[in-house]
Amino acid sequence: MSPDFWRRMLRSFLIWYGIFAALLIVYALAGRVSLQDLAGRLVEASAFAAAMSVVLYLVWYLSPRKVDSGPRGIVVTKADEILLIPWKAIASFQISRTALPGALHLELHSGEEYALSLASGVRPAEIIKELEEMTRAQA
Structure with missing residues (x-):
């Protein structure tokens, strides 16, 4: 696979992971997520970020x-x-x-x-x- 593919996927992953992590931190500060659960939730956020990156890459790739x-x-x-x-x-x-x-x-x-x-x-x-x-x- 081309370096452009990996660059696009990594950039998308980091953006989505940053968004999800920021939301988790806000929820933790608001008391909706306990601080003990934060590490596990960040792992889940990375899985969601990877899934969003793949979906958005497919949308880009399949767009005419x-x-x-x-x-x-x-x-x-x-x-x-x-x-x-x-x-x-x-x-x-x-x-x-x-x-x-x-x-x-x-x-x-x-x-x-x-x-x-x-x-x-x-x-x-x-x-x-x-x-x-x-x-x-x-x-």
């Missing part, structure tokens, strides 16, 4: 990626993340229909590469026309 074009470039949104690929940064592009439903491969001047899935109803000629107009690059 939406690709739009705007005046400044190509905008890719997925769950709570936004990626802007400026028109001027695109060095070359290629539309591939070898794998269904198809993919738009972008290579940037910085050397980065992006492969964006295309929906089955997308018209490749329109995408090529817009990319050529906005980037002055050739397919």
Whole structure:
């Protein structure tokens, strides 16, 4: 599994564990949870935090990626993340229909590469026309 996966899971776990631990401390100070039970409850809080991290990762992973074009470039949104690929940064592009439903491969001047899935109803000629107009690059 990628380091990004572990980083996302750890960050989510720590946030949820912090929230649950803070709630437990407030309940302990209010007298609803005894101080002797606090250690056991913190272990339970870690289990709930791990479960919440997994659930939220699955929601993020299964959320669709939406690709739009705007005046400044190509905008890719997925769950709570936004990626802007400026028109001027695109060095070359290629539309591939070898794998269904198809993919738009972008290579940037910085050397980065992006492969964006295309929906089955997308018209490749329109995408090529817009990319050529906005980037002055050739397919």
